[in-house]
Amino acid sequence: DAVERGEYRHYMQKEIFEQPKAVADTLESRLGPKGVLPNIFGIDSEALLGQVRQIHIVACGTSYHAGLVARYWLETHAGIAVSVEVASEFRYRDVVVPENTLLLAISQSGETADTLAAMRDSRRRGYLGTMVICNVAESSLVREADLKLMTRAGPEIGVASTKAFTTQLAALALLSLELARLRGMDQDVYLGLCAQLQHLPRAIEDSLKAEPQIQAIAEHIMHRQHALFLGRGEQYPVALEGSLKLKEVSYIHAEAYPAGELKHGPLALVDEHMPVIAVAPGGVLLDKLKSNLQEVRARGGELIVFADRTVNMDVQSARNLTVQIDGGGDFIAPAVFTVPLQLLAYHVAVLRGTDVDQPRNLAKSVTVE
């Protein structure tokens, strides 16, 4: 065990630091200088993908959050209508399936009972076909799906998922680009996005350098009972994933909100005892986010902001901490900004002395309903 963990104290920390390589492996021989390589989703996948007009994504836990990020990418870049649902709800709902809809399952293990049931059930629901993004080649989901793209995260031991998530995002980015290309995306725009994705391993590597600063923030919030995570646009799912990580490993109650919803409820909870953690990359929603954060400040809330280096958040003061991250561009920023939130959850958990790799009551793979 100690040998496998090497220089790291826990698997979770090791797996967080393995992300540059895991993501690079997932992109390897799939993304070239001219774009996404042919047939990476399976032989003749292009014929099927060319017919896709809608996608229904099903997944659980962290994999569900990857699906929520992908919805933004697929709708923005490929113009494909996407719905994302947790598999345990999807399987018991009378889902309306429009023509030419692809069912896309996302799963680290490929054995999650609800996700597997959702895929099996799709056969009678009239989908165009099924696809899985998965980390385990010999799993049930991979055996049963029509199309597949393997993440190459390697074995993930920590119960709280880290490298599986960012590799899922890399795979979903490849899918978004492939569908965008098939649907006639401008070549220069396409190549620009491909170049950003190519840069993702490096961008994640850079974001890991914020660890000492994040450790200091962890000391600051370790005794808190609650935390609120905020994001906008494709950073809202990142906030959801950050709050899930904190809950899972530190047992601090955390919630995530799209920042625009703040005034519809959660603002009532904000006082000097509530840390508010925001993800603030650049982009069109930045000014709106800033005014949401101003509302937190006005109520004495403690702000911790993960901001893109290019952005002036103007919030540096005793009760406002900013960590600057180089997001590497709008497209890949959700994957990059996930990493500091993983580190924050990890260090808070270590300080609180929880069983980081084996949080109480949780299992790595949930194979029963």
Ligand code: G6P
């Ligand atoms: C469990 C794990 C989570 C994981 C979820 C879905 O709850 O603890 O880390 O995200 O299952 O698992 P899957 O293998 O389908 O991605």
